[in-house]
Amino acid sequence: MSTADQGVSAMKYTDDEKIGLKVLLRELDAEPMRMVNRTVPELISESVGRLFVKWSRQVDRDIAAGNGAPLPCRDLGRFEDIMQRWLLRTDAFLGQYQYELVEIIDWLLLAGAEHHAWLLRVDDQGRPLKLMKCGTVEALYNESQKAMRGRHSPRKTLKDLTRADERHVVDLGAGYTVVELLTPDALDVESARMRHCIGHGAYDANLGHPGFHFYSIRDADGQPWATVATSPRLVDDVPTVVVRQFQGPRNSVPEPHIVELFNNALDDILPDEMPSTTSAPSARSVGRF
Incomplete structure (x- = not known):
C-alpha cells in the first residue's frame, strides 16, 4: 500500500x-x-x-x-x-x-x-x-x-447503434446537432459517454410515451455536450411538453452557448402538440440524471 x-x-x-x-x-x-x-x-x-x-x-x-x-x-x-x-x-x-x-x-x-x-x-x-x-x-x-468483467452482457457502443436507436432532429448551427434517443441501447450509450445515469434502465419505461423525449446535443465530431429530457405537464390546464432536465457531462451545468443554441431551436425540436390524455408514467422530480 x-x-x-x-x-x-x-x-x-x-x-x-x-x-x-x-x-x-x-x-x-x-x-x-x-x-x-x-x-x-x-x-x-x-x-x-x-x-x-x-x-x-x-x-x-x-x-x-x-x-x-x-x-x-x-x-x-x-x-x-x-x-x-x-x-x-x-x-x-x-x-x-x-x-x-x-x-x-x-x-x-x-x-x-x-x-x-x-x-x-x-x-x-x-x-x-x-x-x-x-x-x-x-x-x-x-x-x-x-x-x-464478464458478468454482464457486453455493453453497446456508438458503433452498435442504428437508425432505429437514434434520430436526427435538427441542426443548431455552429456545427451542433440534436439527436433523439429512441431505445434503451441509445440511453445506455449516452449514459456511458456522458458519465451520468440516463442509462441502466432508469428511464427506459418513459420511452415511447407521449411527452417523454430524450435528446443528445452533439458537435461536428459526434461528441455529446449535453443531454436533454422532456416530460408532459399541464400548463394552465393545457397538456404541454416541457424541458425537465438539461445536463452536461457528469450532470454538470451545460455550456451557455449550448443552452442558447438549443433554446433558439426549441420550436423545431419539441412536438407541436400533446394529446389531452396520456398513459405516460409520472415524471421524476429530480434535478439530474
Missing part, C-alpha cells in the same frame, strides 16, 4: 464529518441493503463514504484558498445549519460521481451477496484491504469494473 493510500485509510473523522457520512448513507438508502448482507452499509461507508469525506475536505481547502465558492447554506440554527450544509455537499458529490457510484454499489452488493473472498482480507480495524487501497472514486470504479 502506498504512503498516500495509507494516509487515506488512517484518516479520522470529526464529529461534523460523522454527521455528513450519515447524511450520505441515508441519501444512498444504504440501510435496507443489509437485507443482502448485513455489512453492506459498512462497506459503502469504508469506501464511498471515506472518499466523500476526503472530497469534502478538498472543497474546504479550495474555499479557504479562494479557489472555490462556498456552497449555499441557509442561516439556520446550529444542527439545522449543519444538516443543510451536508445535504448540499452530498448532492454535489452524487451529481459529480453518480455514474461511477451506481457501478461501485452494484459491485459491493454482489460481493456481499456472494461472500467474495476479498471481504475477509482486512486491516487491523477490520476493513477490507481492497477498499482501503483505493484513494479515489475512480480507483474504486476501476476495481468494480475488474470484478464485474
